[in-house]
């Protein structure tokens with residue numbers, strides 16, 4: 725089988741697993757969005773996944789996405805692009821111009837830069853706050869005990885509506901408690917969307933209420 729065929733059959737398998745996990749959790753499978761994480765993959769590798777019908781994609785670097793997506797968007801205009809990786813304020817202009825969802829808001833400086841670009845460009849991507857549920861020093865994200873106040877500050881001081889929370893649990897821990905914590909914080913902050921679960925644990929995340937799962941390796945293969 726060609727590499728493209730493998731990618732498309734893996735996409736179908738991931739979609740089937742999401743459906744099963746949702747049904748097992750008494751959830752509507754339509755309430756879970758699959759974000760295909762195409763970071764490091766070329767436009768040629770992404771195209772067959774688009775042709776198979778996948779429309780929501782995640783990238784973690786602004787410049788990489790800026791290089792490969794405009795050509796693909798010319799052919800597939802109904803794509804939703806999500807930024808999952810750390811954002812620098814000097815790239816806020818490109819990020820606001822290119823992405824439909826920015827999931828990695830993690831500090832006041834970034835929130836301010838995004839707010840001013842939204843105003844300037846007249847664009848309003850959905851915004852998520854990244855939470856460092858494991859308090860890992862090397863990882864981006866707002867500390868769990870500051871999450872509710874940060875969401876409120878974005879709303880009250882910047883007039884920014886935060887629609888979701890995102891987390892990346894520590895690799896060596898059971899992810900369940902991290903997903904449960906993210907769900908609890910979202911309820912406290914009155915935020916509806918939960919971006920959690922990756923290739924290794926997206927079915928677990930669906931059981932904990934994920935509204936979107938971010939799956940790279942299980943679709944595109946190893947990076």
Ligand SMILES: *Cc1c(COP(=O)(O)O)cnc(C)c1O
Nearest residue numbers: 761784808922923938939940941
């Ligand atoms: C790379 C990445 C993913 C996808 O990881 P896989 O394990 O390949 O599924 C999900 N979320 C974020 C933030 C990422 O950077």
